[in-house]
Amino acid sequence: MxxxxxxxxxxxxxxxxxxxxxxxxxxxxxxxxxxxxxxxxxxxxxxxxxxxxxxxxxxxxxxxxxxxxxxxxxxxxxxxxxxxxxxxxxxxxxxxxxxxxxxxxxxxxxxxxxxxxxxxxxxxxxxxxxxxxxxxxxxxxxxxxxxxxxxxxxxxxxxxxxxxxDHYLGKEMIQNILVVRFANVVFNHIWNNSTISSVSILSKEKEGVMSRGGYYDKIGALKDMLQSHLLQMASLIAMDKPTSLDSEAIKDEKVKVLKDMIFSEKDLIVGQYKGYLEAEKVAKDSNTETFVYAKAYIENDTWKGVPFHFLSGKKLDEKLSEIIIHFKDDSALKAYFPSATKHQNKLIIRVAPKEGVQFQLNVKEPGLGEQTIPASLDYCHSCDALKNNPESYEKLLLELLNKNRTLFTRWDEIETTWNLVDELKSKDKKVHQYETYQDMIKIIKSKGVDFYDF
Ligand SMILES: NC(=O)c1ccc[n+]([C@@H]2O[C@H](COP(=O)([O-])OP(=O)(O)OC[C@H]3O[C@@H](n4cnc5c(N)ncnc54)[C@H](OP(=O)(O)O)[C@@H]3O)[C@@H](O)[C@H]2O)c1
Structure with missing residues (x-):
């Protein structure tokens, strides 16, 4: 045809x-x-x-x-x-x-x-x-x-x-989340609150708003990033195994976890980078946030008690988008290897600019001592694909032509994520000014926010 x-x-x-x-x-x-x-x-x-x-x-x-x-x-x-x-x-x-x-x-x-x-x-x-x-x-x-x-x-x-x-869904590593989770028996059984202590989802940008001030000033980081990309990533990380890899079955599971998600109002911190007000088409007295840190819990048996930390902002120290699964320390371990507990096991799913999966584990420090040191098993997807990786839009257009809807958002996903973000947006939070990423980290910590150092 x-x-x-x-x-x-x-x-x-x-x-x-x-x-x-x-x-x-x-x-x-x-x-x-x-x-x-x-x-x-x-x-x-x-x-x-x-x-x-x-x-x-x-x-x-x-x-x-x-x-x-x-x-x-x-x-x-x-x-x-x-x-x-x-x-x-x-x-x-x-x-x-x-x-x-x-x-x-x-x-x-x-x-x-x-x-x-x-x-x-x-x-x-x-x-x-x-x-x-x-x-x-x-x-x-x-x-x-x-x-x-x-x-x-x-x-x-x-x-x-x-x-x-949501063009994030066209990114290689976002599609890889389901494979890493469900094609590896090792993760299949430990993907829950008995083993995982927290999840961090971040997307940092180095650039400011550039020429998109007119659009961005009406939207801000909560709506531009959290409502779409970050919550999409969280739902893929937290959803239960779908009955099949059919688009509707996956979306059913994503919506279920999003409906169980509750943000902690007191932990919400927003900021605006210094110089934002001088950007083209930005209102001179704008209060729009260009940085957001938020924490949520998923109130179901699998995730109860596990904080999901979200962080996104413009004009930060680097361009980086990644998901970190932090595994719990095992207290029994301490008796055998006291130094091992300093380095938690972590699974890092790197989305951009490099794409890959890294698992941090403890190994013995080479030599005569008995100290443990962290080491990582590293799979660099973008290196492996020899730069032949499809861009998000290439993948999305192909899926569109093939009438495959998995990488596109269904109405109830949009509805549930807007519900969450509208609730956060309604809180009258002070917009902190920042010059650097560290400025925001200091503010977050000074508020006594339970913050995982990203
Ligand atoms: N740019 C990105 O990187 C990006 C990323 C994610 C999502 N998006 C979304 O993609 C959409 C397009 O973004 P964009 O950055 O390409 O916007 P844009 O540069 O402002 O251009 C959009 C197009 O819409 C046309 N247009 C604007 N107002 C119109 C009107 N009143 N009547 C008829 N045509 C009109 C423009 O035509 P003229 O040339 O005649 O003005 C242009 O062809 C937006 O929904 C945006 O949020 C963009």
Whole structure:
């Protein structure tokens, strides 16, 4: 079946930075059939030649333009004009495409407008299993706005036709979490509160908001990172074994643990980096947080008493995203190896910039002494794949074309995570100023917060 992709917002940052390089790679790897077409929709009055010239200025990755251009068609479009949707529908039909993905790479306020146009023109009708529509993050700004958007979407489409993106789910190591957990008997039996003392989930960035101040100032770290990426990671770490690796079975288990999660209000700390107020399109008196530390518990038999620490922020010491599973000290061990208890066993799942899994264990210090020292079993996924790792968007686009919904978020995941984050957001917390990561760590510690040193 001939496949077509329609991308609304084809002149935007996401298209130039992520989608074009991802499409180029899919073409190079022959995942996109020669007969496929990519309709690039935007409002600028470009010809295809103008469009490619504009794209070439903005795309920084190496792209085989000559090949890519054979798949592309540029269409000037007014998202408020139903006639443009009807013209597009007729064009796609005349071109012979029946398998259709419509990707909304546009600001979220356009989601309901475009969804309505797509539905009224019958570009996609409810129940058509060969057609799907993709929405970028953020899905709403809080639970109410997300519900409002979703109610609109459900009027037009079945849940199975709706693909909500959280690009973290396209990252190799995030997909690897299920394999590490469930394909290794050694972890299968110890993945609970009798062996695990705490879980740390962090995503640190070195950059500030750069040119995205207009978007970020309305959102902040809690909504930008915790509601989506960090809680997605936590649900994959904490969920029970699904009955199968089917997308719905996995999502059922993720939602169950998210529903059992309770944040500790007193442990929430937020901060804003010095200089944020001078960023482009940021309100001069903005109170938006660019740093968040939060702690939650999962109130079920498996995780009762195990703190989940979340930390995310901009303008920190390094770019790093990882999950650390801290295993308990065994007091009996101390009698035999007093120095071993200084170094807990840890499993580190590195998500970015390097990808891999590291397990820290105790070994005997080489030589005549009897001290123990920490050593690590290290698997560097990105090294092993010889830099041939697919980027998130490459994987997500492929899954979309294959109609595999596992890496896209279901409505109840969005609803549950907004519920948690709305609750935190409603707390009137002082926004601390910071210059460095260590500034925030000092503040966290000075508050007597039960903080695991990341
Ligand atoms: N950029 C990223 O790295 C990134 C990462 C994660 C998620 N996202 C999400 O992806 C979506 C797109 O982000 P972006 O950074 O690409 O945004 P962007 O650079 O602002 O561009 C979005 C596109 O939407 C079009 N657009 C904006 N307002 C419009 C309007 N009123 N009518 C018709 N078209 C309009 C723009 O057209 P013009 O060129 O004509 O203005 C452009 O083609 C957003 O939902 C964002 O939250 C982006």
């Amino acid at each position: 001939k496949q077509a992709i329609v991308i609304f917002g084809s002149t935007g940052n996401l298209m130039y930075k992520k989608l074009i390089p991802a499409l180029d790679k899919l073409i190079k790897k022959e995942h996109l059939d020669e007969s496929s077409k990519i309709y690039c929709i935007a409002r600028k009055d470009f010809s295809l030649k103008d469009y490619i010239a504009d794209a070439k200025k903005q795309v920084t990755e190496e792209v085989n333009w000559e090949k890519l251009v054979t798949f592309l068609e540029y269409i000037v479009f007014d998202v408020n004009d139903i006639n443009d949707y009807l013209l597009l529908k007729n064009k796609i039909k005349a071109d012979g495409y029946t398998d259709l993905s419509i990707y909304l790479a546009v600001p979220p306020n356009l989601f309901p407008i475009i969804a309505k146009g797509v539905s009224e023109s019958k570009l996609i009708s409810k129940g058509e299993s060969e057609k799907r529509i993709v929405f970028e993050k953020p899905f709403g700004e809080n639970l109410n706005s997300a519900k409002k958007i979703n109610r609109e979407l459900w009027k037009y489409f079945d849940e199975k036709q709706i693909y909500r993106i």
